[in-house]
Amino acid sequence: TQLLEQSPQFLSIQEGENLTVYCNSSSVFSSLQWYRQEPGEGPVLLVTVVTGGEVKKLKRLTFQFGDARKDSSLHITAAQPGDTGLYLCAGGRGSQGNLIFGKGTKLSVKP
């Protein structure tokens, strides 16, 4: 059972376009993390959100945690080729175990 569903699985866009990727679950999470992974490397943390409804901005990236803490979204404004990579969300359930990772959204930004 995949607790965290990420969509879309693949996204190919032109430089300058905006995009949103989603991370959804029927389970409540105490926190949610977003990582970016480049080919042949390990994932790197972008942000952690912990409060329902929380919005965090990291330059052109905007992260939102759903009010019910079951879902999250990542919006990228004016995408650049350097944004290319695999975006993974990971949910934390506190004392109930380790992070649960989604399968990721593979983003390709063409110049």
Add this chain to the structure above:
Amino acid sequence: SQTIHQWPATLVQPVGSPLSLECTVEGTSNPNLYWYRQAAGRGLQLLFYSVGIGQISSEVPQNLSASRPQDRQFILSSKKLLLSDSGFYLCAWTRLKGLAGVTGELFFGEGSRLTVL
């Protein structure tokens, strides 16, 4: 600053051969350590984690094993590899302990690509 290294970076092994992947963390003490496997289209699967020397927890049954002989060393092993063991193996650590360590930020190594033929 803290660093994490794992090796080898790439490995091609025949079915039935043994495996040893090594991971070391520098610049911190008593970290939580993790082994993940990333297969195409299946996301990150937690294999093992360790909260201290000699303490290993297994998340999924398999023919792999893990050991933590020293505080900052984590080893993934197999006596006989299967085709299904192919994948990208990632070691990770977190500085947080207790409940916070369970869901704290993970710092990943560079990964080891294993191909079993």
